[in-house]
Amino acid sequence: MRSVDAIVVGGGPAGLSAALYLARYNREVLVFDVGHGRSTHHQRNHNYLGFPDGVPTTELRQLALQQLARYPNVRVLHHTIVRAEALPGGFAVHAQVHEWEGRTLVLATGVLDHFPHFPGWEPYVGRSMFWCITCDGYENRGRDILVVGHTDAAAGEAMQLHSLTDRIRLLTNSKEDELSPRFRRRLDGAGIPVIHDRIDSAEGGDGMLRAIITRGGQRLELESLFSIQGATPETVLARQLGVPLAETGYIVVDTEQKTSVPGVYAAGDVTSLHSHQVTAAVHEGAQAASAANYYLYPPELKAD
């Protein structure tokens, strides 16, 4: 099998940015994407520079694909990569049936968000169901917000959102209430009611939530929901390759997005617990591509 220069797994902002840079280094690139990531929901990004009215992330992905289509040395394939393995001089990635080989590998696989999964939850994500103050806090100023989560992190986020609106409640949506007495006192002090119950269903339409109905029968009216139930980094392929993960579960990279496995790079949300932003993903993808390109030069072209 012929080996391409670089395989990129993930076609979100990180992977597409990596592919663009690699394309422009005149490398042969394969991008794999299944389109279930964070950049595939309904949100409009208002903090990505250069778009005065904001830009839907899905549109940003489409624009990036159009940009990549100008480079015959890049192919985007819609397969789930289920396995990755090291080979002499490179790597193989496997989908259900096919396999491909590359000399370098960029992992841009993102994270899996733990949004509340009530019936019909998905159309609300990015329209009235959010997870990130940096992304969507500003548009939610003054709104009636239900924060969902059962940890001190959720309590902290509820209090941080309090700087944008005074209409905040916290719903634990859990069997166990893990809020520490310290954070419970702080919530009390901030005047944020805590409801210990679980979500049963929602009322709303066109992506806009009107109320959450709890298993205990409460009807909680709201304008927006902020889910602080965490996310899991998509690191199956990294683990198969022996790429070290941090205690947080995210892939460890250096400032050039190199992992400690030569030829393997990681970019975007999968690389750190914080800075989950399109700007960071685009930057890290570009950086990973540049590092991979340098790795591919023969030794006689490098001074170090």
Ligand SMILES: Cc1cc2nc3c(=O)[nH]c(=O)nc-3n(C[C@H](O)[C@H](O)[C@H](O)COP(=O)(O)OP(=O)(O)OC[C@H]3O[C@@H](n4cnc5c(N)ncnc54)[C@H](O)[C@@H]3O)c2cc1C
């Ligand atoms: C509701 C919401 C609002 C947001 N608002 C903002 C905002 O306003 N501003 C901002 O900067 N950021 C915002 N974000 C965060 C932003 O979307 C992410 O930081 C960004 O999408 C991360 O890019 P990524 O490429 O790392 O991951 P993703 O966008 O998640 O892309 C990863 C891709 O990899 C694919 N993939 C994963 N594993 C495999 C595999 N094994 N095989 C093939 N394909 C695979 C997935 O299907 C996915 O398409 C928001 C996110 C959400 C959910």
